Amino acid sequence: MSDDQIVTGQVQTRRALLLGAGAVGATVVLAACGTDNSTDDSTGPAAPPASGEAAEPNTGADVLTKTGEVPVGGGLIFAAKDVVVTQPSQGEFKAFGAICTHQNCPVTNVDGGTINCSCHGSKFSITDGSVKSGPATRPLPAKEVKVDGENITLA
Structure with a gap:
């Protein structure tokens, strides 16, 4: 060889x-x-995510999350539904689009009272979606949510 x-x-x-x-x-x-996982309920509900991280709980087709899973002063991102659910104060729930208005990057976390986009550093208020720091100049679009008992759904 x-x-x-x-x-x-x-x-x-x-x-x-x-x-x-x-x-x-x-x-x-x-x-x-x-x-x-939509047809398999045998695993039970998903564990609550860490505060401000993306979340996709196994709570049913129309239910985004449970009220107890959304941290007060923070929120959760549901990328598959293009929505961020926040709880600015105890029992007050808000929702916004999960796509940054600067260059259409998905927002990545909720921390320190703001919804944050790591692409270019834009920050939005958890209370009304307004721009707290740019480069974004337009607020996140508001979405209607409905609280029914402990379930939060898009209205």
Whole structure:
């Protein structure tokens, strides 16, 4: 066997390894995208997220979240529904679009009384969606929510 054959064999092995790793990675991504928890209630409700992080609780098709899951002075982001639910003061719930009005990036967290976009640093009030600091110049659009007992839904 010549040295060329050994090198060629190693290249083919590396190629096969990389292709296999890429296929496994793609399979994992596709499997995660294909998960549907809407028909399986056996796992119970999702654990409450940390304050201000994106949340997608398993509370039913129309219910965004429970009142007890939204921190007072903070909020939760529901990216799949394009909504941020906030609780500026005890028992007062507000909702806004979850897309920054600057360059259409999704907002990333709620912290310190503001809804924050990490793309360019815009901050919006949890009370009325107004711009607290730019570069955004327009407020987040308000959305209507309905509180029914402990359930919060879009109105």
